[in-house]
Amino acid sequence: MVRTVFEKPDAIALVAEVFRELGYEGASMSEITARTKLSKGSVYHFFPGGKEEMAAEIMAHIDTWFVTEMFRPLEEEDPREAIARMWETTDSYFRSGRRVCLIGAFALDETRERFPRPIRDYFHRWISALSGALARAGKPQPEAQALAEEAVVGIQGALTLARALGDEAVFGRTLARLKQRLETAVA
Numbered sequence: 685m686v687r688t689v690f691e692k693p694d695a696i697a698l699v700a701e702v703f704r705e706l707g708y709e710g711a712s713m714s715e716i717t718a719r720t721k722l723s724k725g726s727v728y729h730f731f732p733g734g735k736e737e738m739a740a741e742i743m744a745h746i747d748t749w750f751v752t753e754m755f756r757p758l759e760e761e762d763p764r765e766a767i768a769r770m771w772e773t774t775d776s777y778f779r780s781g782r783r784v785c786l787i788g789a790f791a792l793d794e795t796r797e798r799f800p801r802p803i804r805d806y807f808h809r810w811i812s813a814l815s816g817a818l819a820r821a822g823k824p825q826p827e828a829q830a831l832a833e834e835a836v837v838g839i840q841g842a843l844t845l846a847r848a849l850g851d852e853a854v855f856g857r858t859l860a861r862l863k864q865r866l867e868t869a870v871a
Contacts, residue, residue: 758813763821781846781855
């Protein structure tokens with residue numbers, strides 16, 4: 685049965701999950717239509733540029749979400765509150781370790797050659813926003829930068845390990861340790 689989709693954001697969300705599961709290269713048009721239940725006509729209506737346009741739109745959608753929900757709060761709000769919110773947002777977005785980071789997955793394969801700037805910008809912005817919040821909370825900039833890199837590396841690594849081991853509890857334990865580390869650092 686073909687699913688009816690009336691809005692492009694609906695199609696973006698469905699196709700993103702296919703990319704999360706199969707990667708960019710593995711997500712053929714037949715896999716996309718089969719797994720999303722969208723007709724080929726609907727897919728091309730929303731993404732006339734094909735798979736490359738799909739990936740670009742998905743990354744833009746992810747970026748917009750992270751800017752609104754995580755990066756801007758880290759950059760503009762009370763640093764301690766924003767950092768606390770970051771842990772909750774991260775856990776929720778990645779569904780407690782059950783959902784792979786699509787930008788991270790794209791960074792690990794040949795997709796990074798197609799979209800180097802959005803992939804790089806996503807990670808730079810996250811590290812920069814967190815580093816800035818840590819600095820506003822009183823950490824010297826070099827230490828804030830190192831802590832921010834450690835946190836983002838830990839989150840991404842925990843997502844990979846949780847998926848590889850089939851144990852999403854790895855993600856929760858890692859987030860708890862990273863959260864405690866940053867709370868201690870800004871106490």
